[in-house]
Amino acid sequence: MSWGADDLVVRYGKTVAVDHVSVDAPAGQVTAVVGGDGAGKSTLLRCLAGAQAPLTGTVRRPAKEAVGYLPSSSGVYPDLTVTENLDFRATGYRLARSAARERAAEYLEQAGLTEASDRLAGQLSGGMRCKLGVIAAMLPKPQLLVLDEPTTGVDPVSRSGLWWLIARAAAEGCAVVLATTYLDEAERCASVLVLDEGKVLATGTSDEIIAAMPGALRSANAGGSGGSSPRASTARPEGSRAWRRGGQWRVWDPDATAGDFQPDLTDAVTVAAIAKEVRS
């Protein structure tokens, strides 16, 4: 059984927050939902987690007690210690305390939180609090784990601990859906859904999204980055089909069949955003 959602629509007043969006979340895989602020990621994830009902469309999700959900607000109680937060979660899900504590201890160890067990959650750094939130959501061994931007604003060291937890949940057979604004993180996931203003901008595996990119890309030295000399640079190519990346100008030609380099996921998603900008 694959969890997910089909043809969801959510409105807030006149704003269409989620506009006919479908997503699959297969067991044992991590699915990324990518987009900037206001793209509709949180609304979609709330629907998947059962925290919000869509206007139309259907959500495929397991029973309530088999869903783990980390809201973007981190989902832990600041006035409880790390251990108390996890005990409380275990009680709420009616887990056997000793088994839950054993699992929690292993996750805490791997996430580098063991020494913080007796600290109040409100006094942890942002990254540590996120890791605690993910551990709490993982504790009942959910079949579907929904994580709303677990890594935003988190430093690289805590991020690595978070990714270990996420991989561990998927390795145990859980379907993981996570929101992120970063495509290098999405590239680590088995499949990717890119949202923009509530609509699907691109979807598939990273390779599929790249293969589906219309046209081709050319590049030119833009100077100033990676140690290149500013003198060697070329002027910005005209028009909205050019952008800057890693010291290069990238230019999208929608009609070309061959470019001068192989695009990656970030390039393909940028092209999709430009194509949408040009249309509107």
Next chain:
Amino acid sequence: MSPLARLTGVTKKFGEFTAVKDVDLNVEPGEIVGLLGANGAGKTTVIKMLLGLIGTTAGTVELFGQPPSRQTRRRLGYVPQSLGLYDDLTTMENLEFSAAAFGGKPGVKDTAIPDAIKQYGKDLIGALPLGVQRRVAFAQALEHEPDLLILDEPTSGVDPLGRARLWETIAGAAQAGAGVLVTTHYMEEASECSRLVIMAGGAVVAAGTAQEIIGTSQAVVVLAQSWADAFGRLEDAGLPVSLAGRGVRVPGARSEDVQRALGDLPAVVQDVPATLEERFFELVQGS
């Protein structure tokens, strides 16, 4: 030409705690210097010293060849992580206030207002989407044509195209001759910088271009029928395994060790150059 900003042997202690240890750092005109590090590495303390908000315990900070002061602040543009805008003023009022505080001629230069924010001139900042607010914060920091631009996590929460446009603005300022010091948690953005400085535990642990910092560091990529089985076996062997699309990566490991840990599990094992993020971990853990 002397550097726009120069830290020489700078140490900063807060009580018993040493936040910054013997740091040397230069920013030259026309270059973008990326300051990377985990939380608590000392990045924010370095920025506060450059802004003149706190002094040093030892060593010297120079901006434009002088100690930080109100005069040096005038030549500096700063975008804090929180953006530093007034929610209950409009876009134009924010820009006018800032221009007045920097002591320029009355009003805001029309050329300093990007087309993308013109239509929001009379809207209260607090009511605008974060992406627009961020453009306003950039316009505000650039309006007085600063010689040095300091950006703290400038692209947090921005979509890829929006991020490319912001980096175009940053690079434009650098090509016009300004120096830029930028902090980020995202290694993907490090490729936008001319030079990187990596801090850990208050000290500089590496500096140079991304290629120079990665050097010959390697990682092992494993593609197996079932990534979860590969993950489990490598983890049981105590290797630092991480998820990578439909496979896994083991940074800093040797392919023989990975092969041995996988045992009879059918898998393709390949040595590849480490990513900057993987190298970052080696450096931070080694410090």
